[in-house]
Amino acid sequence: MSRGADGMVQGVIIWVNGTFGAGKTTTSHLVADRSPELRLFDPESVGYMLRPNLTDYPVRDFRDWESWRILTPIVADEVVRFSGQSLVAPQTVLEEVYWDELLRGLSQRGHDVLHVLLDADEGILRARIEADMELAVARQGRLEHLPRYAEARAWMSRRADLVVNTTAFTQDEVADLVWDAAQDRLA
Numbered sequence: 001m002s003r004g005a006d007g008m009v010q011g012v013i014i015w016v017n018g019t020f021g022a023g024k025t026t027t028s029h030l031v032a033d034r035s036p037e038l039r040l041f042d043p044e045s046v047g048y049m050l051r052p053n054l055t056d057y058p059v060r061d062f063r064d065w066e067s068w069r070i071l072t073p074i075v076a077d078e079v080v081r082f083s084g085q086s087l088v089a090p091q092t093v094l095e096e097v098y099w100d101e102l103l104r105g106l107s108q109r110g111h112d113v114l115h116v117l118l119d120a121d122e123g124i125l126r127a128r129i130e131a132d133m134e135l136a137v138a139r140q141g142r143l144e145h146l147p148r149y150a151e152a153r154a155w156m157s158r159r160a161d162l163v164v165n166t167t168a169f170t171q172d173e174v175a176d177l178v179w180d181a182a183q184d185r186l187a
Contacts, residue, residue: 010080010109010110010111010112011080011085011086011087011111011112012086012087012111012112012113012114012182012185012186013041013076013080013086013087013089013106013111013112013113013114014028014031014038014086014087014088014089014114014116014178014182015089015091015093015102015113015114015115015116016028016031016088016089016090016091016116016118016178017091017092017093017115017116017117017118017156017160018092018117018118018119018149018156019092019094019125019145019146019149020092020125020128020129020142020145020146021120021124021125021126021127021128021129021132021142022118022119022120022125022166023118023120023166023171023174024090024091024092024118025090026171027090027116027118027166027171027174027175027178028040028088028089028090030171030172030174030175031088031175031178031179031182032088034175034179035186036085037085037086037186038085038086038087038088038186039079039083039085039086039087039088040087040088040089040090041076041079041087041088041089042089042090042091043068043072043076043089043091044062044091045075046062046068046071046072046075047062047063047065047068048062049071050062050065050067050068050071054067063093063095063098066101069098069101069102069105070101070105072102072105073102073105073106073108073109073111074105074109076089076106076111077106077109077111080111086186092149094148094149094151094152094156095152096152096155096159099115099159103115112185114161114162114181114182114185115159115160115161115162116160116161116162116163116164116178116181117156117157117160117162117163117164118164118166118174119153119157119163119164119165119166120165120166120167121165121167122146122150124166124167125146126143126146129142129143130143161181162177162178162181164177164178
C-alpha cells in the first residue's frame with residue numbers, strides 16, 4: 001500500500017472476472033487468504049444497496065445502472081482507504097463499456113487494477129453450474145448467462161492482464177497463478 005503525491009492511499013484491485021462456474025468466488029477467497037494485505041470486496045454489495053432504492057428503474061442486472069458503475073469504484077476506494085488493504089473483487093462484467101467505466105473510476109482514484117479472467121470450456125461451466133447445490137435456485141438463469149459470456153469472451157480475453165482456463169487446474173493452482181501475477185503489483 002502506498003500514498004500518491006496527493007496523499008491518497010493507493011491500492012491494488014485484483015478484479016476477478018468470468019462467468020458463473022469459472023471459479024471467481026473460490027479463487028478470490030483463496031487469493032485474499034494469502035496475505036493480510038488483501039481484503040475480499042464484493043461489488044455486488046453495491047448493487048444490493050441500490051436495488052431497493054431504484055425499484056422504479058427496472059434493469060436486467062444491477063450492473064446496468066450507471067449508479068452501480070459510479071459507486072463501485074468509490075466504495076472500493078473507501079474500503080482501501082479505511083482498511084489500508086488492497087482488494088480482491090470477484091465480479092462478472094460482460095459489457096466492455098461498463099468495464100471501461102469501472103477501470104476509469106478505480107484508476108482515477110489511484111488504484112492499480114489487475115484484471116483477471118477465469119475461463120473454462122463451456123461443458124465444464126455447465127457441469128459446474130448444474131452441480132452447484134448452494135445456488136440451485138439460480139441454476140437456469142446462470143445457464144442462460146453462458147451465451148452472453150461467450151459473446152463477451154473475446155474482449156475480456158484481450159483486455160485481461162491474466163487469463164486462466166480453470167478447466168485444467170485445481171482451485172489452489174488457479175489461486176497460485178493469480179497470486180503470482182499479483183505479487184509484483186502488491187510489492
